Amino acid sequence: MSALALMRPVVAALVLVGCAASPRGEAVAEPLADGSAESVAAAVEKITTFPTELDPRLWNGTDLKPEVRERSLAIVDRILADSGYAGLRVDAVELFGSNASYEYDDSSDYGIHIFTESTGPASPEELKRTLPLLNDYVERRQEGRITFNGVVVEVTFHSERTENYRPSPGIGQYSVSAGRWIEPPVQQPDAFDRATMTTDMTAFIDAYNDLVVGYAADIQGFDCSRFGDLDAKISAYRNSGFSSGLGSRSTQNLTYRALRRINVSIPDMVDTLEDECIFKQESIG
Numbered sequence: 001m002s003a004l005a006l007m008r009p010v011v012a013a014l015v016l017v018g019c020a021a022s023p024r025g026e027a028v029a030e031p032l033a034d035g036s037a038e039s040v041a042a043a044v045e046k047i048t049t050f051p052t053e054l055d056p057r058l059w060n061g062t063d064l065k066p067e068v069r070e071r072s073l074a075i076v077d078r079i080l081a082d083s084g085y086a087g088l089r090v091d092a093v094e095l096f097g098s099n100a101s102y103e104y105d106d107s108s109d110y111g112i113h114i115f116t117e118s119t120g121p122a123s124p125e126e127l128k129r130t131l132p133l134l135n136d137y138v139e140r141r142q143e144g145r146i147t148f149n150g151v152v153v154e155v156t157f158h159s160e161r162t163e164n165y166r167p168s169p170g171i172g173q174y175s176v177s178a179g180r181w182i183e184p185p186v187q188q189p190d191a192f193d194r195a196t197m198t199t200d201m202t203a204f205i206d207a208y209n210d211l212v213v214g215y216a217a218d219i220q221g222f223d224c225s226r227f228g229d230l231d232a233k234i235s236a237y238r239n240s241g242f243s244s245g246l247g248s249r250s251t252q253n254l255t256y257r258a259l260r261r262i263n264v265s266i267p268d269m270v271d272t273l274e275d276e277c278i279f280k281q282e283s284i285g
Contacts, residue, residue: 035205043258057149087120100172101185191246227274
């Protein structure tokens with residue numbers, strides 16, 4: 001299979017949790033987020049209650065379970081074999097994120113990152129352009145379908161190591177390929193305010209629901225980029241917690257995580273709806 005052949009059409013099904021109405025009064029099946037006080041309070045409470053041990057489904061104390069490590073590397077080998085990409089060398093397979101730390105919850109995935117380089121004719125720039133196709137293929141083909149003891153496995157390939165994927169003191173980073181910690185995790189200091197989280201989260205939910213209702217009312221005339229604008233605003237809000245030095249337990253980062261744990265994962269859904277909006281407007285009939 002060639003790299004370009006990795007792009008396959010996928011039909012994504014949306015779980016219907018609410019409906020907006022079109023001008024003709026018919027129901028338009030787009031998901032509305034539950035912004036009730038009860039829903040927001042439950043998400044804030046859940047996301048600000050932290051474990052004191054690494055996820056026992058993946059770890060024996062601070063040692064990655066042998067079967068988890070072996071299966072992780074086997075999955076990487078299988079994806080590379082399936083891709084048919086000649087001359088792609090894996091430099092490192094690493095685990096980042098909440099499941100390499102004391103920040104995980106029941107919704108956290110096991111996110112492994114593969115850092116690669118080209119040993120064939122492809123230049124670094126060509127590799128950088130091609131890997132998004134591979135990542136898109138991997139996500140669409142197996143998203144949510146591989147689990148380790150109930151934890152969803154996510155796999156991402158990289159052509160370079162950006163600042164987001166360099167060790168930070170106390171933030172867990174584990175080398176799956178070498179079977180050792182690059183940066184051991186430590187309990188992070190609390191830097192959040194639940195009242196502010198509630199206020200900010202509610203504002204983002206209202207903004208999202210307003211977009212969904214407006215989109216449903218005039219699909220052909222809706223400005224699809226408004227979904228992307230909200231996505232960028234949410235991302236900038238989250239990043240402000242890190243850039244200000246407050247870390248993973250900042251109000252901003254935890255609010256972002258809480259927005260993913262109500263009935264609709266707003267950070268994910270704005271991307272989905274922007275694509276859907278574009279595709280609907282490009283369709284005929």
